[in-house]
Amino acid sequence: MDPLFDAVPGKAYYAISFRDIPETYILGGRCILCRHVGPVDRHRIELRHGAGEQLRYVGRHLRCLACGNTVRNHFTVVGCYLTRLLT
Template sequence: MKHRRSIDLVAGHEAIEIDRETLATLPQWYVIHAQCPACRHETMIDRRQLAYRSGKDTTLTKIGPRLKCSSCGNRRGNQLLLGKLPRD
């Protein structure tokens, strides 16, 4: 069995309208990453935890500005990146 760990990152506006999608409507096979513009730290965000903290009806565009970089503490311009998990 081939092991696929890679995640294809897609631009937010490409397949998903991030100003309309919420944590509740975003398809299951998407994973959310966040990237800090200050230190380039990138991390995967747990969707369920995010929904718990921000509310599942929060649109994706509103999430970025609320994030704080766990590496340098930056709060400005943190970007959400959507990744697609490989579907079997």
């Protein structure tokens, strides 16, 4: 199961927007072809597309850094910001 669904319980992928995902989660992208997973700069994405934008729309703009694929890449969660827990 994708860790994205732990961050946003009870929502299907197509219904999730950036606003639904708590700030403490590090977002990443997953390539549907080669399964490469890498972190993305969610702050930059949210500035550009808006925090209310749904992941499925913004995912169209993702490009895989491993194989160059630009088709049907998905967002996922790659980790948590530990600094938020320490302060």
